[in-house]
Amino acid sequence: MNQADRFSPERCPRLIVKVGSALLVSPDGEVHRAWLETLAHDVAERIRAGQEVAIVSSGAIALGARRLGLPGGGRNSLEDAQASAATGQIALAHVWAELLNAEDLTAAQVLVTLGDLEDRRRYLNASATLSRLLTLGVVPIVNENDTVATERIRFGDNDRLAARVAQACEADGVVLLSDIDGLYDSNPSTNPDAKLIPVVEEIDAEIEAMADTGSNSGMGSGGMVSKIEAARIATTVGADLAIISGHHDHALAQFAESGHGTVFVGSGTAGARKAWLAGGLTEAGTIIIDQGAVDALQNGNSLLPAGAIRIEGEFTRGDLVQIVDSKHNRIARGLAEYDYQDAQRIIGRRSEDIPRILGYAPRSALVHRNHMAVL
Incomplete structure (x- = not known):
């Protein structure tokens, strides 16, 4: 051909x-x-x-x-x-x-x-x-x-x-x-x-x-x-x-x-x-995730707080963030569901612990699959 x-x-x-x-x-x-x-x-x-x-x-x-x-x-x-x-x-x-x-x-x-x-x-x-x-x-x-x-x-x-x-x-x-x-x-x-x-x-x-x-x-x-x-x-x-x-x-x-x-x-x-999400060239911050979260995202799931290792940057809810693995390989890009301060407080935590940590009913994910493009 x-x-x-x-x-x-x-x-x-x-x-x-x-x-x-x-x-x-x-x-x-x-x-x-x-x-x-x-x-x-x-x-x-x-x-x-x-x-x-x-x-x-x-x-x-x-x-x-x-x-x-x-x-x-x-x-x-x-x-x-x-x-x-x-x-x-x-x-x-x-x-x-x-x-x-x-x-x-x-x-x-x-x-x-x-x-x-x-x-x-x-x-x-x-x-x-x-x-x-x-x-x-x-x-x-x-x-x-x-x-x-x-x-x-x-x-x-x-x-x-x-x-x-x-x-x-x-x-x-x-x-x-x-x-x-x-x-x-x-x-x-x-x-x-x-x-x-x-x-x-x-x-x-x-x-x-x-x-x-x-x-x-x-x-x-x-x-x-x-x-x-x-x-x-x-x-x-x-x-x-x-x-x-x-x-x-x-x-x-x-x-x-x-x-x-x-x-x-x-x-x-x-x-x-x-x-549009996948092709963007700028982002407000970065979320570093573990291998289990990498596998979950590649299978079409949302990014939950339990799978996040570290937060970089000062972003607000709705900002575009990149999601990378522990070696900083790009995995996905999406819109943040939390401000960076709250995101830092709940990374690595199980979903049932989050209401107590934040003092309010949490959103379902750090980055929802509907607002994410896996790269």
């Missing part, structure tokens, strides 16, 4: 395509227009075949930094990054609109912040907007709103943003066009014998160990670590994710023909609410 078939219009009605900075912007600060024309044509061909396509486009900071003459690709300071984004985003949007218009397609600019997809109400608003644009045949051009994002409240890379957008609009697949053609068992830039991993069925510790934190170009902010995290987010809800090279014309068409790259196979079946 050609793994690229997973992303065909027939099997993947809604697709997210992410384009990296190095592919879009040359070292002298100009848009790789001729290459981008071929990508726009590929997107148009897919839309004409019945596929809905949204594009997560990097390049605004890199483009703006070159135009402003800022060192370090515009990333030497938060202020430089914001100024570069403000300058580059308008130019980037204009190029996308012009090239898609040449293919008789309408582009729409969608700028989001981390909070837009981490806050449940704003997430639903973004989801509705993206879905409506796609059903109208419009191509959303999505980017992080780096002009107002700060270091503490930002995605930090467009790989994870693409996966989060895929969740928000219930996409069936994500293609990351990159400066590397997939995941290797070791760093191919230092090991000539490194082997490409064509298919990943499960993201385990061995797969994570293959990641390299650097991008090849120095322009972007995402390396292989961010791409694997993006794959984890996307596959949680059943979306396939591919990492492929963009260093040739008609990158999508070539991928469809050759299947060359790394495909992470979607396996999750979470509903919309649990998809």
